[in-house]
Each structure stands twice: as C-alpha cells, then as structure tokens.
Amino acid sequence: MKSAIYQAINKLYQAIPVAPGQYGWLSYLLRDQWFRHPLNSVEIRRGYLLLDEMEHAVFFPQFFQDQEQDARSVQVEMMGGPIIEATANIEQGTWALRLGAPFVEWVDTVGGAPHDDLLIYAQDAVAGKYFLRLQPREVRQEEVISERNRQLVRAAEQIVSADRKSRAAVPVAELAAALVGRGLFKHQVPPDDMHYVLHEFSRLRLYDDLGYAFEESIPPIKRNFNRFQAQGRPSQGQIDVSEAPAWFDEDEDLDAWRQAYDVFGVNYDDFDDVSMMDSFIDDPDDAFWDVEDDPGMDDNASELCEGYQSYLSEFYNIESNEQPLSHMEFHLLEAELEMLVGLEQEFGYLMPEQEKRKL
DSSP, X not given: OHHHHHHHHHTOTTEEEEETXXXXXXXXXXXXXXXXXXXXXXXXXXXXXXXXXXXXXXXXXXXXXXXXXXXXXXXXEEXXXXXXXXXXXXXXXXXXXXXXXXXXXXXXXTTOOTTOEEEEXXXXXXXXXXXXXXXXXXXXXXHHHHHHHHHHHHHHHHHHHHHTTTOSOBOHHHHHHHHHHTTTTOSSSOOSOHHHHHHHHSSEEEETTTEEEEGGGSOGGGBOOOOOSSOOOTTTTSOOSOOOOTTOOXXXXXXXXXXXXXXXXXXXXXXOIXXXXXXXXXXXXXXXXXXXXXXXXXXXXXXXXXXXXXXXXXXXXXXXXXXXXXXXXXXXXXXXXXXXXXXXXXXXXXXXXXXXXXX
C-alpha cells in the first residue's frame, strides 16, 4: 500500500521530494524564491519574456503535469511601475509570458537594455503574484552569482546521480522543480540561467529530448550541443558550447561526421573508423553532401542558428524596408568578412577593393 501511494505521488509533477519520505507542493515551494532572466532586444521591443522550463514552472507550475496550455493569468508587478495581468503565449516557437506595451514602457523608463537581468520574485505562486526588478549588467554581483552557480551545479549533479539507475536522463522540467524543492533560489541574488550554468560548469548535458544526464554516460553521437533560447551574455549568461549543424545526423557521410566532431572538440580517433563509420554511410560513392540536395535545409538550420537569429532580431529591430539576408547569405558574408579580417591581420593592410567589401 505504501509503495502504491509513493508511485501515485511520483506521477504528480508538483509533488516535489524535499526530504526522505517527505514531499512539498511546487506552487507553495516557489514562495519567496528569486530567478534571473537575461533580457534580449526582441523581448524588450515586443513585450514578452521567453520562458525556459524553469521559468515556465515558476509562472505556471501546473503546466508540466499534462503539458496543456494553462488558462490562468498572473499578476506581475514591475518595481516602481505598473501591475500587469500576464498570460502564457507562444512566441518564436517557444512558450513566453506576454506582458505587452506596459512592460516595454517600464523597461524604457528604468533604462533597461539587452543583456540586463530581470530578477523574478515569486511572491505567491498559488495566487499568481510575482514581482520584477531590473538589474543592469554593470552591477551584477559576479562573485555572489558564481557561488550560487556552483551551488546549483552541485545540487543538479546530485539529483541526476541519484536518478541515473532508474532512467537514462532526468527531464528538464523535473530537474527544475527538484532544484526549487531544495530552496536554491531563496537568496535575493539568484544564480544564472539553469541551462547556461549546467552547460558551462557541470558534467551534465542534454540527452536528446530525454533530459539531463552525465556527459560520459551519453553516446557521443547523441550529445545535444544545441544552444538554448535562454538569453544571456558572452561568458556570463550565454551558452558557450559548439552548435550542432542542423543538417547533421547519424546517416551522414564520413567527412561530414569528422568535420562535425572537429567542431565539437571530440577526439574521433578514439573510435574505430572502419567498424563505426561504415554504419553511417549508405553509399560510400556518394559521400559528399550538397545544400542543393536538401532545399529545406536552410530553413531548418536557420531556426537553430543563434548567430542568424540574433542578426534577424537586430534587423527587425531597426525596422528596415529592405529584405534580410537568407541564412546561407548571412554565413557567406560572415565567412568573407572573417577572411578579410584574417588578411588584414596577416599583412597589416587590405587592397582598396577589399576595404570596400569589408565596409
């Protein structure tokens, strides 16, 4: 009977273990906890916050029980500004908290800018009451934040380690809730974004769509090197890992496999080229990939390419009447500029025609 009760409890997303044999309800555990959200230019301009799994659980704790849209609205008080009635919405292909024009005006009033942090305070998640305070990036308490990041890493690795015998990975939303249950966000100086912290400082990596697992337990070909939509800043709040090309999969040719692993920094010499690579090549005589063979590649790749998405965000931000570059045109231009910079560094000057192209 006791075992059956625990099994039933474990199926409830909001039932969070807080001690051996003890559970807390996520909506109540969230009270008085703080979370850090790095702003980007699109959020500031359009009036919403893109939510990762942690933030989604903070504002809508019931969502991950059945993963259906939560109809509730929440009250979000801006420090020194209005109280906004906010709802969940889908923006840029991910869940977002729609705040609207009052948020845009508030950010402008307090002098907010991209890469500043929003500090989210869960005043009463049960009643749906939250508080937002803007923290300019110049006043980040880096030493304190670094300590909070280390605490998050230790807790996350402990949680995944305790779970690794029962399943291959811990789902991201479950890991987020478990971290909340440990009270890691009670301090008014919260850690950085969960995804950034785990990929930058821990031994955990995303295992396909299963969740987080220890990197050494994931087959190299299955490791997820995608960047996350959680917004951040270089070396402070942005994932600094290699980005898996959207065209790469297990059935690609030997050269593409080697090139991808060169990018990822994995020593492919550790693997048996003959036994392992042959299984990835359907036709050794056709071992070259061409973008023209896959007309849809550019669209799929552009959705996963953070550099191109950043370019589009800034392009639409200036409200130009011109058409943006395609994903391929963007990278061709990027490659040309890198070549010109390299020539200038090597020789100390450029030819007049090269200077014009650089401009």
